[in-house]
Amino acid sequence: MQMRPGDDDLLLIIDVQNDFCPGGALAVADGDAVVPVINRLAERFAHIALTQDWHPSGHSSFATSHPGAAPFETIRMPYGQQTLWPDHCVQGTPGAAFHPQLATERAELVIRKGFRPEIDSYSAFYENDRRTPTGLAGYLRERGLQRIFLAGLATDFCVHYSAVDARRLGFEAVVVEAGCRAIDLAGSLDAAWTAMAAAGVQRVKDVAAI
Ligand code: VGL
Numbered sequence: 485m486q487m488r489p490g491d492d493d494l495l496l497i498i499d500v501q502n503d504f505c506p507g508g509a510l511a512v513a514d515g516d517a518v519v520p521v522i523n524r525l526a527e528r529f530a531h532i533a534l535t536q537d538w539h540p541s542g543h544s545s546f547a548t549s550h551p552g553a554a555p556f557e558t559i560r561m562p563y564g565q566q567t568l569w570p571d572h573c574v575q576g577t578p579g580a581a582f583h584p585q586l587a588t589e590r591a592e593l594v595i596r597k598g599f600r601p602e603i604d605s606y607s608a609f610y611e612n613d614r615r616t617p618t619g620l621a622g623y624l625r626e627r628g629l630q631r632i633f634l635a636g637l638a639t640d641f642c643v644h645y646s647a648v649d650a651r652r653l654g655f656e657a658v659v660v661e662a663g664c665r666a667i668d669l670a671g672s673l674d675a676a677w678t679a680m681a682a683a684g685v686q687r688v689k690d691v692a693a694i
């Protein structure tokens with residue numbers, strides 16, 4: 485398959501926000517290392533979109549919203565199992581802002597997610613009930629964008645869910661590994677790569693591979 489990005493291709497940069505970088509509220513190990521990789525990658529794309537995790541304070545995915553619960557525990561929500569997180573990416577806070585070195589100027593769309601208090605949203609396409617759409621699929625279809633390259637944070641949550649949903653919706657999906665870093669909770673990174681492969685998500689190592 486032709487990997488070189490063309491006019492039907494989009495680079496979807498997932499959640500490269502301060503709270504997921506070292507020093508942030510839900511820091512991903514080495515999370516800021518994705519920034520130069522993604523900036524180089526972005527130069528190759530005609531179309532770029534960003535996602536931004538964007539929670540109201542008191543969001544139901546925050547452990548602090550569940551008395552007695554601790555971050556990284558799993559609870560049952562009406563829509564299924566949900567990992568609880570430290571408070572992060574609260575709307576309008578510095579932690580929710582994009583990493584200051586991320587080149588955001590050429591992005592054509594910023595899609596915010598996780599703004600409904602009662603439901604989390606890992607995927608750029610659907611909230612965690614896997615049925616409430618964000619609108620991104622309609623946007624991509626209307627613009628004739630068919631293949632989505634993904635990079636960002638975190639590999640095993642928002643990148644993973646977004647890539648699998650892209651396939652479920654009939655888009656091609658390619659994850660650029662060097663542009664991703666993982667949280668890796670209890671084997672979640674291995675499980676994510678397995679699930680992505682099963683869904684037909686392609687995996688490339690680096691910018692040089694495309
Ligand atoms: C994410 C956990 C909670 C992510 C967002 O961007 O992968 N993970 N919210």
Ligand code: ZN
Nearest residue numbers: 537572573598
């Ligand atoms: Zn979140």
